[in-house]
């Protein structure tokens with residue numbers, strides 16, 4: 001089977017041939033490779049081609065693909081059964097580790113995706129405060145729950161603009177969209193402000209100094225809860241995620257990706273008083289047949305065990321070196337490109353910075369959208385032909401997820 005054969009077959013039985021839209025390669029104008037297996041920094045397609053993988057399951061993989069600690073833990077867990085619908089010891093341990101690491105988190109509820117985590121966080125915030133309104137930021141992605149799909153116009157805060165067909169205006173009537181990196185005014189109708197503490201779905205856009213602190217103060221003043229969506233940043237920027245990096249304490253934190261080592265998982269955590277609002281101790285309903293799944297928790301525990309302070313020092317050094325190599329590679333190939341690094345997170349802005357200002361960095365969605373999508377599509381195709389897989393979308397982060405030596409050696413590749 002070739003990639004083309006499989007894509008044709010896939011499109012007959014799966015809408016667009018994929019189970020998550022970006023994978024269709026539509027925005028880079030080509031067609032996907034189908035992965036047969038992956039190892040360390042590489043994925044291998046069904047035609048036997050090898051790619052240095054900068055996707056890393058969109059940040060779910062931090063130890064490199066098929067890390068033996070993870071695959072062995074999953075195999076061992078599977079031998080004991082794949083799901084019970086009853087509590088297990090591993091769930092307790094994973095919740096303890098998240099609570100130990102994440103500022104402000106005393107209790108944790110495990111769910112099966114990042115979307116479920118943020119959706120539940122919003123319901124919890126509304127239930128806990130008795131208020132209806134949610135403030136989110138343009139360009140921040142929090143999964144595909146109706147109330148959070150509002151992207152809205154940026155620049156001016158907009159009320160109730162749906163981000164997808166099938167999301168009725170009512171579903172987003174209480175979602176306010178504000179520009180990233182500006183502290184919005186909050187009133188006594190606001191239940192929560194939800195934010196990616198480092199935005200990583202419009203390229204990488206770090207918070208400007210004072211933004212997160214300003215949100216904290218505005219929430220405290222208005223009696224609203226501050227939700228950090230750490231689905232990407234959690235356990236990637238460090239064990240304590242963005243909250244720890246910026247010295248912040250959110251009221252609710254959402255996790256996913258890294259904490260499941262590539263298996264479906266999500267989590268939300270908060271102080272006990274808030275978490276007790278969830279069923280069965282409180283009136284806010286939330287449930288899941290596969291929540292706290294034995295394989296996902298086994299994988300998550302195996303990953304978290306490796307995430308020592310030294311691991312993050314190594315990973316950041318690898319990311320810094322990767323950024324430098326990519327910068328050179330892109331310049332040599334004639335691309336105008338700016339690498340944007342925040343610790344272990346890396347983003348790419350394509351094109352000439354506005355006003356020819358070399359120090360310019362995007363601060364919000366309007367800025368981020370000035371990236372040259374066509375140049376990105378050209379780069380994507382050219383890199384793929386040379387055995388490097390960037391994400392098939394100009395707004396995705398570049399994930400570097402292993403400290404293996406081979407990774408750095410591969411980076412002497414040229415376009």
Ligand SMILES: Cc1ncc(COP(=O)(O)O)c(C=O)c1O
Nearest residue numbers: 113114115141142143231232256
């Ligand atoms: C910041 C953020 N929140 C939430 C989600 C949704 O997570 P999931 O795709 O696991 O539902 C994503 C997914 O990319 C994300 O980047």
